[in-house]
Structure formats: C-alpha cells, structure tokens
Amino acid sequence: MKHLSKLYVSMLMVAGLSANAQSSDNPWAISFGANAVDTRTSASPRDFNLKDHFSQLFRVKDNWNMIPSVSYLSVSKNVGGNWSVGITGSVNKIEKWVDHVPGASPNTTTVYNPGNFAYYGADGKIAYSFKSLIGLKWFDPSLNIGGGYTWMEDKSAGNANIGAGLTFWLTENVGLSLASTYKKAFTDRIDSDGSLDVPSVFQHMAGLTFQFGGKDTDNDGIYDKYDACPEVAGLKEFDGCPDTDGDGIQDKEDACPEVAGPKELNGCPDADGDGIADKDDACPEVAGLAKLQGCPDADGDGVADNKDKCPSVAGPKENAGCPWPDTDGDSVLDKDDKCPDVKGTVANNGCPEVSEEVMKKLNDYAKTILFDSAKASFQQKTYPVLQAMVAILKEYPSSNFSIEGHTDSDGKDAVNMKLSEDRAAAVKNYLIENGIDAARLTSSGFGETKPIASNKTKAGKALNRRVEVKLVK
Structure with a gap:
C-alpha cells in the first residue's frame, strides 16, 4: 500500500510540472521565507474530521512548528494564461506534536515534543491565479494542487496537496506572499510498532516573491511580447514604436518620419497649404487641386495649367486642354464623329441617317x-x-x-x-x-x-x- 502511495505521489509531481499560474510577462518567479508546520490531525484515519483540523488551526503558539530562519524556497514558471507550475523545498523541526486524546471528544488534544524531529519536504504544484479575473494588479489570490514527498527523522512518505495562496504585489516584480497547504500523507501516522510516522499536516508559508524573465530587448520599458518594435526603443502609446519627428505619428505609419507634419497628411508637411503633402504635390509652391496633384487649373477644364496648351480656354484632357474641332459642323466633335467630313446627326454618331x-x-x-x-x-x-x-x-x-x-x-x-x-x-x-x-x-x-x-x-x-x-x- 505504501509503495502504491509513493507511486501516486510521483505521478502527481510530474503532472504538477506541466501547468502554471505565474505572470506571463515575467514567466519565472522565485519565493523564499518562513514556513510553519501544524501536525494537528485525528488519531486515526477513521476518526478524520476536516472540521476538527480547522477548529484550532490558528493556535500558533500551541500548535505551529517554526524555525527562526529562511525555511522554504520555491521556483515556479508560467506556462500559459493564468496557470503556473512550481516546485518547493522546505525544512522544519517538529517540536510540537498535536494529537487526539484517545476516548476524549474530537476537540480534545494533547501537545508534546516527539524529539525535535527534523522535517523536510519537496513538493510540486499546479496553481491557478485569479488576479486577471479580479482585475487588480496588486491583489493575486490563487489555488493549487499537487503532491510531494516528506522526510521526518528516519521515516518518509508521499503526500497529496491542496492549498491556497495570496500575493500582494508591492511592485510589478516584488510581492509579499502568503500560502497554506493541506498535505495528506500516505501513512497511518502511527506505525505498527507504535512509533510515529510521517503525519498529514497543514503547512503555512510567508515570504517574498520575485518575478523575472520578461524580455525587453530595446530597454524601452515595454516587454518584447507587447512591443510592436522590439528592436528599437519607442513610446508606450505606440506599443513600443518610435516617433522620430515628434509629430504624434509613429514612424512606421509616418510617410515622412524625419519631418513633422499633420496627421491628416500621414505626418508629411504641406508648404502651400492646399491639403496635399509636398511629397505628393507636383506644384508644392502653388496651391492647387488634389485631383491635379496639387497644381492649379485656371480655366477649370480638369487639365492642370502646367500641362494645358490652352490654359485660359477650357478644353478636354484628350486634346491637351484645348477645344475639340468639329470640321463638318454637325455638332459632333471630330473625335467622336465617325463621318468627320460629312455632316450627319448626333444620334447617328455624326454620320447621315439611313433613309x-x-x-x-x-x-x-x-x-x-x-x-x-x-x-x-x-x-x-x-x-x-x-x-x-x-x-x-x-x-x-x-x-x-x-x-x-x-x-x-x-x-x-x-x-x-x-x-x-x-x-x-x-x-x-x-x-x-x-x-x-x-x-x-x-x-x-x-x-x-x-x-x-x-x-x-x-x-x-x-x-x-x-x-x-x-x-x-
């Protein structure tokens, strides 16, 4: 039975290393601080009462085992979305063994020193963070499950874990972390020879968490994963892209990135004020019409003055701005007259009607x-x-x-x-x-x-x- 339990725990640890709840911006995190172990539990599995576990959970002075030093170290990594995977190593000393007094009511306990037992734990976990769902950057509650292995003096056992955590982020990368985990040991607590075995415990942790691993190649304060221009330092309002001429238009959308210009002209200047950017204006020093590439049209015939052979008399573009002739005088211009030398009718394209x-x-x-x-x-x-x-x-x-x-x-x-x-x-x-x-x-x-x-x-x-x-x- 004990070997099967260890195998189950090993499988849980492997599974725990394939999911995550760390920040995806800084995927790696390391935590360290103090841990406390509370051995309060029922005398035997048949008497197990989860309510009894919580009834005296916070009797710190009476029940908690702590050592005055950094006693746990945790490393975790975001693996997508709100999920993270982590491993934790912890050390403690069991000086307070809380046990149920046989024959007494469930809440009647006794506390004694089993012999200053050394206590070590190695655990893997899968955690889910609720920070993004809550919408607060500083408040980060989470739940986790996993498993591990515990050593106490010359005894060892696997355990399955379930717990909750809460991190208060003081800055983007530094947080104060609190956590409590129930660690169910796959033992009978008391061996057949009457000696103490590895118990099921509550383990509480408090410490600091540091996030890191976010990549910012151009050092503009915007992570590469959000930076539209990760190789060039830029502005936050442009998703990390630069605005060299400072005209409020990012360079990659600015048709004239080194010369300031209005947004309406894609960042290019307009010297003659005709609403046509100088780079597109065929007559940049003289105001003109957009349809004529910024050049004027004095006779209004749609032919720019600089291309109009008759700039003061309206005429079609096909005839260089000059009027078309009508040789036979039938009101059908020569260009449209299929019989330009014979007078005809407009209805018959300038040709005589078939009588x-x-x-x-x-x-x-x-x-x-x-x-x-x-x-x-x-x-x-x-x-x-x-x-x-x-x-x-x-x-x-x-x-x-x-x-x-x-x-x-x-x-x-x-x-x-x-x-x-x-x-x-x-x-x-x-x-x-x-x-x-x-x-x-x-x-x-x-x-x-x-x-x-x-x-x-x-x-x-x-x-x-x-x-x-x-x-x-």
Missing part, C-alpha cells in the same frame, strides 16, 4: 443576287451587285444591318431552312471580306416560312427565293 430610299436601293440590289442552283455560291454576274451593296454600307459606318435569306416551298423544310441560312451567311461574309465591320452585320435564314408571293406559281416562287437587308436600330 427609306437607301434601304429600298439596298434591297433592290439584294433581290438580284443570284446563287447557283440549290447552293450558297454566287453566280459570276452577281459580284457587281454585291460590290454596289458594299459601297452603300461604307457610307453609313455607324449603322448595323441584318441579312435575311428566304426560299420557296420546293423541297424539304429542313433543307430549305439550311439553304436560306447558308445563303444569308454567304452574303454577310462577302460584305465582311470587302471591308464591312463584322460587328455591324448579322445573318439568319427563314426557309420557306415567310413567303411574299404564292408558291403555286413559278413567278411567285421566284419572288420567294430572295435575300433581304434590314436596318437594325
């Missing part, structure tokens, strides 16, 4: 287009007609047209539809190949679905076999 007369002429030509029988290839005498259509279309460069093919009712519907589509496409392709923009033309076939004459006569069928040109508006 009904023109469309009639195009369709008169289209009706005379001749194809090889049952094919989409042209007969030789049709090419002059096609050239005449090209010439007309070129006079109206901004107008779009649709080429439509039609057949008579002879033959199968599907064949007729395919033939009409191919013939319309053949006309369109010829026009494109001879200089008409492809974007202006579309083609489609309707087969025998849109006759303009009766398909019962030869003359009617001849009229139905046709190509039509439509103006796309």
